[in-house]
Amino acid sequence: MRWIFVLSGVALAYGMAMPAVAATWQVDAAHSTLEFTNSYQDVRYTGQFKRFTAKIDYDPADLAHAKFDVGVDITSLDTQNSERDHAALGANFFDAAKFPRAHFVTTAFHKGAGGTVVADGTLTLRGISKPVELQVRFAPHGDDATLDVTTQLKRLDFGIGSGQWADTSLIGDRVTVHGHLVMTRAASTQAPSH
Amino acid sequence: MLLRSTEGGWGPVVRAFHWLVAVLIVAQGAIGLVMVDMGLTPAKLRVFALHKSIGLTILALVLLRIAWRLTERRPTDPPAMPHWQRRMARAMHIALYLLILALPLSGWWFNSAANAPLVWFGLFDVPSLTHGYAPAWKPRALLLHEALFWLLVALLVVHVGAALWHHFKQRDDVLKRMLLGPRRKSGDT
Numbered sequence: 453m454r455w456i457f458v459l460s461g462v463a464l465a466y467g468m469a470m471p472a473v474a475a476t477w478q479v480d481a482a483h484s485t486l487e488f489t490n491s492y493q494d495v496r497y498t499g500q501f502k503r504f505t506a507k508i509d510y511d512p513a514d515l516a517h518a519k520f521d522v523g524v525d526i527t528s529l530d531t532q533n534s535e536r537d538h539a540a541l542g543a544n545f546f547d548a549a550k551f552p553r554a555h556f557v558t559t560a561f562h563k564g565a566g567g568t569v570v571a572d573g574t575l576t577l578r579g580i581s582k583p584v585e586l587q588v589r590f591a592p593h594g595d596d597a598t599l600d601v602t603t604q605l606k607r608l609d610f611g612i613g614s615g616q617w618a619d620t621s622l623i624g625d626r627v628t629v630h631g632h633l634v635m636t637r638a639a640s641t642q643a644p645s646h
Numbered sequence: 647m648l649l650r651s652t653e654g655g656w657g658p659v660v661r662a663f664h665w666l667v668a669v670l671i672v673a674q675g676a677i678g679l680v681m682v683d684m685g686l687t688p689a690k691l692r693v694f695a696l697h698k699s700i701g702l703t704i705l706a707l708v709l710l711r712i713a714w715r716l717t718e719r720r721p722t723d724p725p726a727m728p729h730w731q732r733r734m735a736r737a738m739h740i741a742l743y744l745l746i747l748a749l750p751l752s753g754w755w756f757n758s759a760a761n762a763p764l765v766w767f768g769l770f771d772v773p774s775l776t777h778g779y780a781p782a783w784k785p786r787a788l789l790l791h792e793a794l795f796w797l798l799v800a801l802l803v804v805h806v807g808a809a810l811w812h813h814f815k816q817r818d819d820v821l822k823r824m825l826l827g828p829r830r831k832s833g834d835t
């Protein structure tokens with residue numbers, strides 16, 4: 453009988469170790485987007501950062517080992533309006549010359565209302581670090597998955613538009629950020645095919 | 647009818663349209679020239695928004711003005727006016743109508759291609775003419791907006807010059823019958 457206990461102990465240990473390893477994902481940059489929506493003169497517009505990297509460790513059954521680490525190239529901003537992009541990257545707003553990168557890293561995950569998953573993390577933008585919560589929606593399809601994250605930020609919290617540009621009747625304070633990641637399970641952790 | 651133009655002079659609707667559009671276009675041209683040289687501040691963006699709203703108002707007024715004018719007769723030309731001058735005057739007026747129609751349209755086109763917001767006096771969204779950002783059309787639309795403006799300025803110099811020439815040299819009632827105020831009978835001085 454003893455060997456059964458040993459065996460199940462090994463299986464248990466393996467089973468517990470598995471998710472942390474099995475949950476690493478490779479992000480398909482060509483099909484993933486990082487968008488934000490804001491208002492300008494009361495008209496909503498959407499912009500995106502065309503270049504960003506995301507390291508994703510995620511298994512919904514093992515949130516304790518989940519981790520997102522996202523780096524954003526601020527200069528890849530595109531709001532479909534060259535004057536606006538140019539102004540937004542300038543010293544009054546993102547100040548991309550001084551702060552060319554933004555960084556987000558999770559600190560913990562928890563269950564929110566209605567069983568949704570919330571990622572707590574720190575966003576560093578324009579040299580300012582603030583806690584940020586992401587709403588997480590994860591949809592696996594075998595070895596592929598999509599990960600949608602959404603959050604609401606205030607541009608003024610990060611000093612984006614100060615002085616006369618702090619006027620929120622011209623440029624709205626609230627910014628909704630939405631990341632859509634298309635991912636495949638990292639090769640080394642692919643589930644064995646049966 | 648009292649609102650109508652007659653053989654002897656323009657009706658009050660034509661005259662009101664004429665001076666309303668004239669004042670708005672002069673103001674609009676001045677705002678346009680000043681705003682493009684402003685430094686990038688929130689004030690500049692608000693002046694741009696004002697320029698667009700006034701421009702769209704001018705477009706709407708010009709459309710109404712042309713619609714009304716098409717139902718009207720033209721007062722008779724002064725008898726002393728030679729045939730070629732009458733033809734020139736007609737051609738000039740048609741050119742002015744086309745220009746004050748095309749000029750705001752070109753501004754709207756540029757604004758659409760640049761994917762800039764367009765909200766009439768902050769009240770309602772005006773649709774884009776290009777279905778979103780069209781960077782390739784931007785320089786052409788801007789060049790057209792500027793060219794039409796300077797062409798209008800040139801024609802207005804001739805237009806105003808001709809009106810003053812009629813009044814001071816020919817001493818006819820061509821200018822007087824477009825002025826505001828109680829309708830003047832042809833022949834009054």
Ligand code: HEM
Nearest residue numbers: 674675678679682698701702704749750753754757792795
């Ligand atoms: C009769 C009507 C209009 C007049 C007389 C007018 C006149 C002008 C003038 C003089 C300029 C400066 C051009 C320069 O020096 O570069 C200008 C610029 C401009 N106009 Fe208009 N405009 C009219 C209507 C409109 C409308 C309806 C719109 C938009 C809906 C518009 C949008 C613009 C914009 C966006 C610029 C700035 C171009 C830039 O960024 O350099 N305009 N306009």
